[in-house]
Amino acid sequence: MSYHIPGHLKGLTDSEVAASRKQYGYNQLDAAPKSSGLLLLIDILKEPMLILLIVISFIYVAVGDYGEAAFMFAAIVAVSAISFYQDNRSKKALEALEKLNEPLSRVIRNSTVVDIPTHEIAVGDLCITEEGKIINADGRIVHSNDFSVNEASLTGESFSVFKDSQAEDNQVYSGTLTVSGLAVFEVTKIGKETRIGRIGESLLTIKAEPSPLQLQIARFVKTMAVIGIVIFLMVCIFRYYQTGDFIASLLNGLTLAMSVLPEEIPVAFTTFMALGAWKLMQEGIIIKRSSIVETLGSTTVICTDKTGTITENSMHLIALYDFRTDKRYGDDAFNDPELSTLISYAMWSSEPAPFDPMEKTLHSVYEQTQPNDLRGDYRMFHEYPLEGKPPMMTHVFENARKDRIVAAKGAPEALLSVSRLSAKEKERVRDQIKAFxxxxxxxxxxxxxxFEGGDFPEKQQDFPFEFLGLTVFYDPPKKGIKDVFQRIYEAGIAVKVITGDNADTTNAIASQAGIVSDAPPVNGDEIINHTEEELMQLSARTTLFTRMFPEAKLAVVNALKKRGEVVAMLGDGVNDGPALKAAHIGVAMGNKGTEIAKSAAALVITNDDLGKLITGIAAGRRIYANIKKAVQYIISIHIPIILTVSLPLFLGWVFPQIFTPVHVIFLELVMGPTCSIVYENEPMERNAMQRPPRIMTDTFLNGRELTISIVQGLVITAGVLFAYQLAVQTGGDEAKTRTLVFTTLIFANILLSFVNRSFFYSVFERLRSRNRLLTGITVLVLVILFAILYVAPLSRFFDVTPLRVTELGICLVIASVSVLWFEFYKLFRRKRHTLPAQARLAHDGSEKGA
Structure with a gap:
């Protein structure tokens, strides 16, 4: 982009930047303390599971059982390493997102305009700010062009203030918003020394509110912890009453407490969300908060802009209509002298350094068609920014001889209303507008x-305007946009188009893009006149909202939210800020989006491709489904561990302590990676994007899903206890019984991890969707199991005996029957729910958002 910046503004040199940075530091607040490796480790060691392991380890040391103690200490290292690995992955993913979210700032250095990360702004830098940009340091204006700024973030006043280098108040402040024009300011304060920095330091102590899903998971884990404490006390008391051995009773209780604690679930949640956000970042979708991933999968309505989102934003000037001759001209006739005035004034009404595609096109056409290029002779003398309902903008230029050009452009209705035309002439123009x-x-x-003199009208609408004609642009729908909307509709998501364009243009483009609209378009002016109840009904039935302004956009988003919709709002301009902030998921465009839009949004699409939002929604659904699978797996596999430890004791069976802490911790080491690593990597299920979104207010696990997991766990328990009794009845001693029970439970755990990859599709169908981590973990567990069974030192340590092939086969058969019965349940569901009716799945309490 080119700027008309005076040549004497050179900016800092590299050596001056280095000197400034040495004296004043970087442009950032004292960051909230980062989680160092040591802090991560300390947090991990505070986990209840690690505390239990440490207690058990010291008990073994106290009683002189150093082998068991060494194993427990090794388990502490292993559990800590797994947790540290997961936490560190999450931390790095979030830091990468944070770094990517940092805005760039434009500065002059070494006489060149460059973009730098905002934290690298140095005291003495010359920063450039323009319409729609957030100012990122305090400074003094040294050059400006019709510059106005909104300082509401500091003063609370919503109106904009015009400033220049000669004004009494020529200061700009970090955190304020450039409303119009351009300014170059010399940086005087950065970081915590800025006015907003002193306020911002207090923000470091504010913690983000947990999401509904986080709260539900936290409640579940706390409930399980309470149950664990109760069972621990029951077992301790009961065992002590039986044996009078306090140490053995304590170890029994601690073993059971370990089996109850679902410590994998919080780790899994953090991992899934952070890595989900990181993977989306690699797809070109930048997420501000990792918890937004969970909301993405619940999206029910997408509110999208038209220009640059649905369309290419190429803005080819396809035709001109000259009012004086009442003629249309195609793009092959723009050199006609009759059009000289219309083309000239269309260009003069644009920004001198255009960044809008339409204005760039007008400058280009002017350059190609006008024999005398007067742009170098005139400077902008006064500017009225784009405003009004519908909007228009006016520029006043002046040359050295004080000749003036007053040019305006905007919505045709706005120009017609301020021009001196008869009703018949206006109708003639409206016919042309409608046809185009x-x-x-x-x-x-x-x-x-x-206009002569310097006492300009307060409002641009007060100028006496002469209507010149119409400029006609064609911005075609993006290639493949029909497929994108088809996928959106298949996912059960509604589409609303919210645009500043007129109804006829919007209707035509929507039709070309494959957007379904059965109701007439509604204009922004109509929105404001409705009651809240009327607006809720209107927002539900209307697809196309035209001639929209900020208040109207915000009203539509709020109405949809009150109806219970989960709203994703796409926007790119300053005027979209309130609606982006209000939506559940504000989505800004990375290329054409203003900084205020990106700041207000929760998600930024770097290449402005609407299809990326579908990628994000699919990721949200996949992650939510996988978290549920992980939790259901944890519930199902914890039940047989808990009951296998407790029932032989309470029922007075011959071998009451079939599992010791060694066996339980080994099972925990198997379950942890399966839950938080394997399921995080699980591919999305087929047809997951052909189901309606889950209802965000639904509980995390509904009654039916919880019942299924409990039943799975109870059936596995029945199988494991059958193995126990089978061993006892065939004359097996305690070691043989323990071996059969332990091996059966390991086999059942492996089979469960495969079966629970889907609660609808068969295990064989899911094998087509490869999950290499699941295969790797399975092989590793089997290798370790066989080592425990057949390597003598390990067998003695785990107090198990080698099994014959027939005994291994018995364990596998029992485990298969205990787990694979669920495949018949899934088959029944598939027969009941034929593929066209799968949409019902989201409403019958099963696989919501899977």
Whole structure:
């Protein structure tokens, strides 16, 4: 982008930047303390499971059982290593996201305009700010062009203030928003020394609110912890009453407490969310908070802008309508002298250094068609920014001879309302507008005026305008956008188009893009006049919202939210800020989005591709489904461990202590990676994006899902206890019985991890969706199991005996019957729910968001 910046503004040199940084530091607040490796480790050692292991280890040391103690200490290292690995992955993923979310700032250095990370701004830098940008340091204006700033973040006043280098108040402040024009300011304060920095330091102590899913999981884990304490006390008391051996009773109780604690679940949740956000970042989707991933999968309505989101934002000038001759001109006739005035004033009404595609096109056409390029002779003298309902903008230019050009462009209705035309003439122009708009063209009106003196009207609408004609742009729908909307509709998500364009153009483009609209478009002015109840009904039945302004956009988003919809709002402009902030998921465009839009949004799509939002929604559904699978797996496999430890004791069976802490911790070491590593890597299920979104207010595990997991766990328990009794009845001693029970439970655990990959599709179908981590963990567990069974030192340590092939076969058969019965349940469900009716799955309490 080119800027008209005076040549004397050179900026700092590299050596001056280094000197400034040495004296004043970086442009950042004292960051909230990062989780160092040591802090992560300390947090891990505070976990209840690790505390239990440490207690058990010291008990073994106290009674002189050093082998068991050494194993427990090794288990502490292993559990800590797994937790540290997961926490560190999450930490690095979140730090990468944080780094990517940092905005860039434009500065002049070594006489060159460059973009740098905001934290690298140095005292003395010359920063450039323009419309829609957030100012990122305190400073003094040294050059400006019709510059105004909104300082509401500091003063609370919502109106904008015009400033320049000669004004009494020529200071700008970090955190404020550039409303119009351009300014170059010399940085005087950075980081915590800025005005907002002194406020911002207090923000470091504010913790983010936990999401509904986090709260539900926390409640579940606390409930399990309470149950664990109760069972621990029961077992201790009961065992002590039986034996009078306090140490043995304590070890029994601690063993059972370990089997109850579902410490894998919080780790899994953090891992799934952080890594989900990191993987989306690699796809070009930047997420501000990892918890937003869970909300993505619940999206029910997408509110999207038209220009640059649905369309290419190429803005080809396809036609001109000259009012004076009442003629249309195609793009092959722009050199016609009759069009000289219309083209000139269309260009003059644009920014001198254009960044909007339409304005760039107008400058290009002016350059190609006008024999005399006067842009170097005139400077912008006064500017009225884009405003009004519908909007328009006006520029006043002046040359050295004090000749003036007053040019305006904007929505045709806005220009017609301020021009001196008869009702018949206005109707003639409206016919032209309608004809163009019905073909999907974007139409702007152009007008000119004359004004002498310096006492400009307060409002641009007060100029006496002469209407010149229409500029007609075609911004075609993006290639493949029809497929994108088809996928959105298949996912059960509604689409609303919220745009500043007129109804006819929007209707035509929506039709070309494959957007379904059965109701007439609604204009922004109509929105404001409705009651809350009326607006809720209107927002539900209407697809196309046109001539929208910030208050109207915000009203529609709030109405949809009150209806219980989960709203994703796509926007790119300053005016989209309130709606982006209000939506459940504010989505900003990375290329054409203003900094205020990116700041207000929770998610940024780097390449402006709407299809990426579908990728994000699919990821949200996959992650939520996988968290549920992980938790259901944990519940199902904990039940047989708990009951195998407790029932032989309470029922007075011959071998009351079939498992010791050694066996339980080995099972925990198997379950941890399966839960938090394997299921995180689980691919999305087929047809997951052909189901309606889950209802966000639903409980994490509904009654039916919890019942299924409990039943799975109880059936596995029955199988394991059958193995126990089978061993006893065939004359097996305690070691043989323990071996059969332990091996059966390991086999059942492996089979369960495969079966629970889907609660709808068969285990064989899911094998087509490869999960290499699951295969790797399975092989590793089997290798360790066989080592325990057949390597003498390990067998003695675990107090097990080698099994014959027939005995291994018995264990495998029992485990298979205990787990694979669920495949018949899934078969029954598939027969009951034929594929076209799978949408019902989201409402019958099963696989919501899977």
């Amino acid at each position: 708009a019905q073909q999907g063209y974007r139409v702007l009106g152009v007008a000119k005026s004359q």
